[in-house]
Amino acid sequence: MRRLHWAASLFMGLCAVAILMPIVVVSAAALNGGRSMVFPPQDSTFDRFVEFFVSEPVWTNALGNSVLISFSSAALAVLIAWPVAYWLWRVNDPLSKLLAGLAAMPFALPPIVFGVGLGFLWAFGGALGTIWAGILSHAALFAALPLVTISIGLQSIDRAHLDAAATMGATEGVTFRTIVLPQTLPYTASGFFFALVLSFNEFIVMFFVSSSSYATVTLQIFNSLRNGFTPTMAVAAITFITVSVVAFSLVARFGDLPRLMGADTSRT
Amino acid sequence: MSVEATDPALAATGTQEAPARRVNRSLAGRIVFCAVVAMLCLLPFVMVLVISFGEKIEGAGWVFGFDLTNYRRFFVGADWPNSTSFLYLQKLGWSLNYAVIASVLAVVTAFPFTYFLTRLSRRAQTFWLVFLLSSLSLSEVFIVMGWDILLSARSGLPMVMQETGLTDWLKDVGFFPTLRDWGLASPRNVKFKTSVLATVLTMSYLVWPYAVILLYPALSRLDPALIEAARTMGARPWTVIRTVVIPSVKLALVGSVLLLFVFLLGTYVAVTVFAAPAQQTLAVSIYESVRGSTLNAPFGAAQSVILLVTAVVLLAIGQKLSTAGGRA
Structure with a gap:
């Protein structure tokens, strides 16, 4: 592998600095002792961390809601995506293509429109402002992600394995359990983590669906915007970044991240 | 068994x-x-x-x-035909304006980055991808919060410029009034809140990792032999990029701009915080109609439909372009 030109490395470094800049500033602001957010932080303390995770019910409730919604909706998104992806891979008829298109639509269009629509939908169903409506909404919004990763996984299955299974008389169910499911497990997990992290961070759809009856962390932060930023919010930011890094590191550890992102696998 | x-x-x-x-x-x-x-x-x-x-x-x-x-x-306007008002068309105009500039800016700067990224080892690529995905998934509210601190008059860039004497230098060379004309300065110091510049920068930052992720497949599938061949025939690096790399990923570039553009049409937090009241977008107006002060759900829905139609038309154009390119 040829080394990059120094100017290229410099450019990549500058991009990394630009990306890190707001993140670093927010993280450093979490150490502020006072109520206001200044950079560099004044009389540094970890009190804000205690506030966010333990003592302040506003934040602990919001964090609980965020965790509940993101885990349930990511699991549900995988459950929606699996049959669609499998159907598409197995049959590939117009109906399955239509279904896949439908499942991908909310993610491809401006989320604010989907949020407004879901708000109307749940208002009609009398479920506006319930947590499970929020879970279903996020599952629908992010089903596109596991759909994509699982489809990539299904395409990577060696046809020879399937042929061998068929020759030995395995039914579709047996083949599914012994070949398809194990080989696509890393891709399913990746899809789950993508949906989880994005749901954790999502704001606008949850804003319309929650109807102010409960708050997730991102909603709570937005609600507190008009009072100005406080260091406790920065603790939330640090938490969220940590969750993202851990989740994507897991994906990278157990799955093939460059391949998931569409790199050519024949080259290394 | x-x-x-x-x-x-x-x-x-x-x-x-x-x-x-x-x-x-x-x-x-x-x-x-x-x-x-x-x-x-x-x-x-x-x-x-x-x-x-x-x-x-x-x-x-x-x-x-x-x-x-x-x-x-x-x-x-509501009072038509007695009087006409293009208030909401203007809002749509701002939506398009911000989204176009921010998505083009993101793709133009992400393109060289992604090109270099795909030349790295697999291990280094994975590391970068984890970094990018983490920043990509970071909520809009946090990103706006970070830029708000960076650009705020009290502790951000304006303060740094004041302290280092850059503001005084700008005043000395006579560039300061120009900045005021652009809305980037108050009488005493430079200011970025509220300005088009801050809005566009934050929106561009918001989608920059997406731009890399979108360009990544096309650039990583680029045949290195092609570049090698051009190099051995004596083409300079810049010529190689201009004549080999860019033409072969042209569609991915256009496609990325369109996708990011559609994504940015719905940006809400960045616009409410960084754009001046007269320069706010349709997304903000939708929010105000459905949940905010004006409370007119059908009108909010109508504005959403307009935004949706704009998005679908652009996505369809992108689809058309990519299939046409696939056949060529």
Whole structure:
């Protein structure tokens, strides 16, 4: 592998600095002792961390809601995506293509429109402002992600394995359990983590669906915007970044991240 | 082989059932599943469309109906034909304006980055991808918060410029009035809140990792032999990029701009915080109609439909371009 030109490395470094800049500033602001957010932080303390995770019910409730919604909706998104992806891979008829298109639509269009629509939908169903409506909404919004990763996984299955299974008389169910499911497990997990992290961070759809009856962390932060930023919010930011890094590191550890992102696998 | 041990049992239970009933059950299951997906993914959009033709009732919400009042209000103002107002078209204009500049800026700067990224080792690529995905998934509220601190007059860039004497230097060379004309300075110091520049920068930052992720497949599938060949024939690096790399990923570039553009049409937090009140977008106006001060759900729905149509038209153009390019 040829080394990059120094100017290229410099450019990549500058991009990394630009990306890190707001993140670093927010993280450093979490150490502020006072109520206001200044950079560099004044009389540094970890009190804000205690506030966010333990003592302040506003934040602990919001964090609980965020965790509940993101885990349930990511699991549900995988459950929606699996049959669609499998159907598409197995049959590939117009109906399955239509279904896949439908499942991908909310993610491809401006989320604010989907949020407004879901708000109307749940208002009609009398479920506006319930947590499970929020879970279903996020599952629908992010089903596109596991759909994509699982489809990539299904395409990577060696046809020879399937042929061998068929020759030995395995039914579709047996083949599914012994070949398809194990080989696509890393891709399913990746899809789950993508949906989880994005749901954790999502704001606008949850804003319309929650109807102010409960708050997730991102909603709570937005609600507190008009009072100005406080260091406790920065603790939330640090938490969220940590969750993202851990989740994507897991994906990278157990799955093939460059391949998931569409790199050519024949080259290394 | 635990597989063989468990399977005959399961196969036996399967055969006990009448085949016809099994087919029926799986068919019913499929229909229910399709209905659930359609309800969650399609129905919200349908409802927005239907309600956009509805009517607001003073103090009591709204009713279904079929009139085009909301659309008329959008295009020519509520008081038409007595007077015309293009207020909402202007808002759409700002939406398009911010989204175009921010998405082009993101793709133009992400392109060289992604090109270099794909030249790195697999291990280094994975590291960078984890970094990018983490920043990509970071919520809009946090990003706006970070830029708000960076650009705020008290502790951000304006303060740094004041302290280092850059502001005074700008005043000395006479560039300061120009900045004020651009809305980037108050009488005493430079300011970025509220300005178009801050809005566009934050929006561009928001989608920059997306731009890398979108360009990544095309650039990593680029055949290195092609570049090598051009190099051995004596082409300089810049010539190689101009004549080999860019033409072969042209469609990915255009496609990325379009996708990011559609994504940015709905940006809400960045615009409310960084854009001046007169320069706010349709997304903000939708929010105000549906949940905010004005409370007119049918009109909010009509504005959503306009935004949706804009997005769909652009996505369709992108699709058309990519299939046309695939055939060529």
